[in-house]
Structures are given as structure tokens and as C-alpha cells.
Amino acid sequence: MNAPLPLLGEQLLRRRLISPDQLRIALLEQQQKRRPLGWLLAELGFADEAGVQDVVAEQLACQRFDPVQHRPSPQALALLAEEEARRQYLLPLAVDAATQTFLLAMAQPFDPHARALCDSICPGGMRCEVLLAGAGEIEQAISQHYPSRLDIDTLLDECGSKPTGMAQAHGEPPAVRLVAALLADAVRQGASDLHFSPERACLRIRYRIDGMLLTIRLLHLALWPMLAGRLKILAGMNIAENRLAQDGHFSQSLLGRVVDFRVSCQPTLHGENFVLRILDRQRGILPLTALQLPARQLTQLQQMLRRPSGLLLVTGPTGSGKTSTLYALLKELNHDGIHIMTLEDPVEYQLPLLRQVSLTDNAKASFADGVRALLRQDPDVILIGEIRDAETARMALRAALTGHLVFATLHAGSALSAFSRLHELGVERQQLQGNLIGIVAQRLFRTPCACQLEHAADGCALCHHSGYRGRRALLEILHITPALDLLLATAGLPELLTAAREHGFVPLAEAARAEVARGGTTPSEMARIVDLTDVIAGAHSHAP
The missing domain is CATH 3.30.450.90 (Beta-Lactamase)
Known part of the structure; x- marks a missing residue:
């Protein structure tokens, strides 16, 4: 571990993962915050910390730390105090007497103090083997595995026994x-x-x-x-x-x-x-490909994102993941050659390169006022947190008409019911012709916990004995193709539904039934979030 190591910044510049200006800013931040360079580059939004650590691991020819696979033993943790582990971003993992190996994870392989500490805590006669980790991974593992003072x-x-007599301890x-x-x-x-x-x-x-x-x-x-x-x-x-x-x-x-x-x-x-x-x-922003969507739906969304301008709506009840889906879409478009602005109440997740405006910070501004102001900022893409009133709906349509790509959420139960909601807000289907990219209706369903593979009827502690752990998105995508666009002004909703089906439109209930058939979740879970009455009735009517 005493061999000279090249500077991380130079390696990242050589691979064009960051620019000289970004490195200069990160180094100035490092002087003030005394944090690892990879962590700061990720915090500033200049680079992905995992990607930086992959470069370092390749450079040093060492393995990456896997929080699931590499769980520290109490014997290893006893070798290093928690405070020192946090200060130097080190995590002792295992002491293997059979192979005479001391395994630990570290985030600062270029720091001589961290490397010296590794040598000092390594049990005598053992070989020190290092796994490379991100600073955030180390901090999270320390919080998870060291005995907590906040139990x-x-x-x-x-x-x-007398709650009112809470005495002060540990300085707080x-x-x-x-x-x-x-x-x-x-x-x-x-x-x-x-x-x-x-x-x-x-x-x-x-x-x-x-x-x-x-x-x-x-x-x-x-x-x-x-x-x-x-x-x-x-x-x-x-x-x-x-x-x-x-x-x-x-x-x-x-x-x-x-x-x-x-x-x-x-x-x-x-x-x-x-x-x-x-x-x-860390949990809230996923790339589009990580949403585990059916291949056809993923392709439809990617096709809609290729439109240079127009309006794309995401509908669904509160808590159905609309904002997360919109951010996944924005993440696909986000790079320094495009100007993306968002208008939210409030801003939920911060993304690099986006110019995000929070209405919470300006009590006098409405969504409509905010969109009007954003249009003067030379945006290419605009995200409107919610279309709540007629004026906001008109401004969203105006932005789409003037050559902007507009994303917005709308409270509606399904893709087709969004037309009725827009009608209530004073936007007729004739006005949408040529400007509507598509409508995505969304729900979130719970997925079975791994314990269900072992037929554990009562579940396990990880799923709180519910039998479910984690959620996925169930989507209904109405992609406005040129053929459907021609029908927007003249066809009624039944005719529009028939034509949409001919172009691959799958209603939520049918998508839910298909997901259950694939084993993605249980019938009772889908019935909790989607009205399956018509689907069940249709299945019974075709039964022999």
C-alpha cells in the first residue's frame, strides 16, 4: 500500500469524465469541507460517485465493495473505533485466520493517513486486502453495522418510568x-x-x-x-x-x-x-430503464421523448409515483446541451443541470405565473409540477405551441379521463391536435417479498410480515401517433379508445391482469389499486 498512486483528478480528466473547470471547483470545495474528491464530485452533480470509484478500482486493480455481499463481522469492527472509521472513511470487514487476510473497505486510497491507519490496525502477520467503496457507502454501512448510540x-x-423526568445525557x-x-x-x-x-x-x-x-x-x-x-x-x-x-x-x-x-x-x-x-x-431518482417496465412501454416512452416539442401528461392519484416518473423522463434528456426548467410546489428532488423553481418559496406566484416567467428564461424543456387550474392549463398548452417540450402532472383516473379533466379546465381536444405527445396514467403496486418464495404465510421481518416488499409502476400509455392525432378533434372518446387499441393501447386493468399473470404481484394487490370489475366480468363472459 506504500506505492505512489496517481492523482484521481488527473485520471478523471484523462478519461473525460469531468472537465477542468469541474475539477477546479471540486478541489476548492475539498479545501473547505475536507471530504473525498469522488464524494464531492457526486455531491456537486459533476460525476457519479460509483462511476468514479469504478475508475479508481480499475486503476488500483482491486475489487469494489458490495454492501450486500460484504457484511462486517463484530471481530473486525472491534479493531477500529466508529469515530475514526467515519473520519478516515474506513470499514473493517473480516479477519480470516485461515488465509491470514484482513479485509476492509476504504473510500480514500490516495490518502496517506487512511493508508497508514489501515496498516496500523491490521493484525500482526496478516495481509491487508482493500475493497474500494464510495464515501456514502462507507458512511451508510457504518451507521448500519456499528452499535448505534441512537438506539x-x-x-x-x-x-x-416517568417520561417527564428525561435527564440530559451524552451532551444532548x-x-x-x-x-x-x-x-x-x-x-x-x-x-x-x-x-x-x-x-x-x-x-x-x-x-x-x-x-x-x-x-x-x-x-x-x-x-x-x-x-x-x-x-x-x-x-x-x-x-x-x-x-x-x-x-x-x-x-x-x-x-x-x-x-x-x-x-x-x-x-x-x-x-x-x-x-x-x-x-x-438516493432512493427517489431512478433512470427510465430501472423502472422495470415492459419492453413495449419502455419503447413508447423513449419514442415520445424524441419529440422536439409538445405536451406530455402524467396522471394518477396522490402517491402514485407521478413525480418520480417525470424525473426519470427528465433524466433521459438531461445534459449540458439542453436547458431544462422545472416549476414545483415544492421541489422534491434536486438534479444537476436542472433549473428548479419552488413555488413554496414565493407565496404570491401561481403555476401559471411561474410558467409565464419560465418562458422568458429560454428553456428547451419545462416541467410543471401540477396543472391545477384553467390558466395553468392554457399556459402549458401555449408553451407546447411555441416549440417547447412540456411535461406536467394532472389529477385524472386514466389516460382517457384526462381529456374530460382538461375540458373542465377549458382546454378542448381540438386545441390539443398537433401538440399532445401522449398521456401516461400510473399506479404503484407492491411486489412479493423474497420470503414468499419459501411459502412463508406470515411473511418475515423485512416485509413487516405483509408478504410484500418494494413497489413497481403500472402504466397505461396513450401514445398520440399521427393517426390518433387526426382523430383528436372529431372523434368521440369511444371511437378514440377503439383506434388507440388498434395502435397498441392497453388499459390499466388489462395491464394489471397481465402483470398478475406474469407473477409480478398478487390479484388482491392489483384489486387494491385498480378497478378490475370489467376485466373480471369479461373473463367470466368468455369462460366455457
């Missing part, structure tokens, strides 16, 4: 550490929302995981005023106000990454009810 049960034990009040522990636990379990609900006898804490609310804890109600006060401070709310609804937001570094929280506080009969929306950038 929820330990913190509750500290409170004792238990209420502060308990909130931090609950936030970290919610992120670790993949929750999209965290609910604090006071009831007559207790404080109920629930996580929304895969679209379903699960009760995680019941706490003594006397704890709630202190926890609520801490949440208000984090979210920038008025801690003295408990009669009016309040909104706020904050960000915290958890499990090796920055996580954003949107906070809503609503007074109820038994106290203030808090709901925290968890916006985990």
Missing part, C-alpha cells in the same frame, strides 16, 4: 436524540412518510412503507410536547403556536447521505399531529 429502545429506557437531551433516532430508522426502513399521531392514551408513530401505514411505536403521551417542540425547531416553525396548522422543511445527514423532510403540523383533538414527508434523493 430507540435504549433512549426510551433512559426516559425511565434525550428528546433530541430520540427524534434523530426515529428519523434515521424511518429512512433505514425505506419509509416515504413518518406520522406522529397523539391519541387519548398514547402517541402513535407510524411509517408509510410501500404505500401502507404501519404502526411502529406507541409512546407515552407525556413525551409528545418535547418531541413536538424538537420537530418544530428543526422545521423552522413557531414553537409557541399550537392552534394553527403550520408547514416547514429541513434536511439532515442520515446513513451517509443528505435526506430532506417536508413537515406538516395540524392541531387535532388530542394534540398536534405531525406528518413528515421523507425525500430521499
